[in-house]
Amino acid sequence: xxxxxxxxxxEKNGFxxxxxxxxxxxxxxxxxxxxxxxxxxxxxxxxxETIYILCSGRLKMSATSQEGRTMIIRVAxxxxxxxxxxxxxxxxxxxxxxxxxxxxVRVMPARALHTLLRNYPESAVGAAxxxxxxxxxxxxxxxxxxxxxxxxxxxxxxxLDWMAANEKKSSTITLALTHDEVASMTATTRETVTxxxxxxxxxxxxxxxxxxITILQPNVLQQLSAC
Numbered sequence: 001x002x003x004x005x006x007x008x009x010x011e012k013n014g015f016x017x018x019x020x021x022x023x024x025x026x027x028x029x030x031x032x033x034x035x036x037x038x039x040x041x042x043x044x045x046x047x048x049e050t051i052y053i054l055c056s057g058r059l060k061m062s063a064t065s066q067e068g069r070t071m072i073i074r075v076a077x078x079x080x081x082x083x084x085x086x087x088x089x090x091x092x093x094x095x096x097x098x099x100x101x102x103x104x105v106r107v108m109p110a111r112a113l114h115t116l117l118r119n120y121p122e123s124a125v126g127a128a129x130x131x132x133x134x135x136x137x138x139x140x141x142x143x144x145x146x147x148x149x150x151x152x153x154x155x156x157x158x159x160l161d162w163m164a165a166n167e168k169k170s171s172t173i174t175l176a177l178t179h180d181e182v183a184s185m186t187a188t189t190r191e192t193v194t195x196x197x198x199x200x201x202x203x204x205x206x207x208x209x210x211x212x213i214t215i216l217q218p219n220v221l222q223q224l225s226a227c
Contacts, residue, residue, distance in 0.1 A: 014081060014126030014133075015053065022120035029116070030108035041082070041097040041105070048086030048093050050107050054078055057103030058176060061095045062184075072177065072184045074137060075100065077165060081130045087113055088127070100176040145187045148225050154186035155196045157225035159206070163215050172214040 015026060032055070035041060041052055044063055054076060061073045061082075073095055076082065086093050087110040108116075116123045144161065148154045162173045177185070179193040186193070197213075200206045205221065207214040215221065 014129035015123065017126065018120060018122055022116065022123055025112075025116055025120065026106075026108065026123075029112035030106050033105050033107050035099045035103040035105060037099050037101050039099045039103075041099070042093050044094065044096045045092045048083050048091065048110060050109050051084055051087050051113055052082040052097070053106040053108070054080045054082065055104040055106055057105075058100045059097050059103055060100055060177065060181070061097055063095045070184065072181045074141060074185075075162070075176070078167065080133075084113075084127060084130050085134060144185075150224070151186065151188040151192045152196045152199070153224045153226060154188060155182070155193060156200075156221035158182065158186055159213070159215060160218065160221050160225060163218065171216075171218070172212055175211045175213050 018026060030053075035057070041059065042048075042050075056078045058075055058077050059082075060075055062070050063073055064070045076097070082097055083093060085091075117127060140161065144154060144157045148157050159173070163171055166173055175182075179190045179197075182193045183190045197206070197208065200221075201208050203220075205215070205217045207216055
């Protein structure tokens with residue numbers, strides 16, 4: 001049985017505060033799976049038969065329109081619980097989840113989730129916290145696209161969001177997405193993203209080395225983003 005007590009991300013998700021009995025049920029009715037980079041855990045429209053507790057790693061969530069246009073909704077990090085709202089409502093997954101880097105995930109069947117919620121009251125609080133986090137994330141995504149007046153402002157806002165979410169509490173972030181994918185998250189184009197990042201680098205706002213970006217002047221990004 002995989003124990004969670006030594007997990008470095010133990011306090012990050014809504015199921016980290018279960019009673020001993022609740023934790024034992026969770027551990028006994030779930031498995032830990034290692035997903036390599038590029039693995040699709042589930043696809044938009046799939047039946048939500050399991051939930052996924054992301055122990056480590058990052059993955060991208062994307063949705064596709066009827067015309068075939070794909071938009072990156074967000075990058076989920078360790079502590080995220082995926083598929084909760086779909087599993088609770090017996091609805092299909094709203095998005096596709098793909099590993100951006102090797103991920104360690106605890107996978108739990110939806111039927112076990114329902115049993116957990118019925119028998120262990122504190123787990124309902126955990127589920128509510130997870131759904132509240134999903135709402136907050138959706139709000140932040142809408143704010144990032146709607147409030148900044150320029151494409152540069154939207155890119156700046158995204159960089160600030162990633163810096164704030166950096167687990168290492170560092171101003172250096174890893175750009176795991178392509179410029180096309182960053183464009184889809186900021187309602188702009190790949191050319192604009194490339195041009196904007198080059199401008200930030202030239203003006204000393206950021207420093208770029210491969211996929212690593214160090215934010216040198218967050219105050220400038222804050223002024224641009226106005227969000």
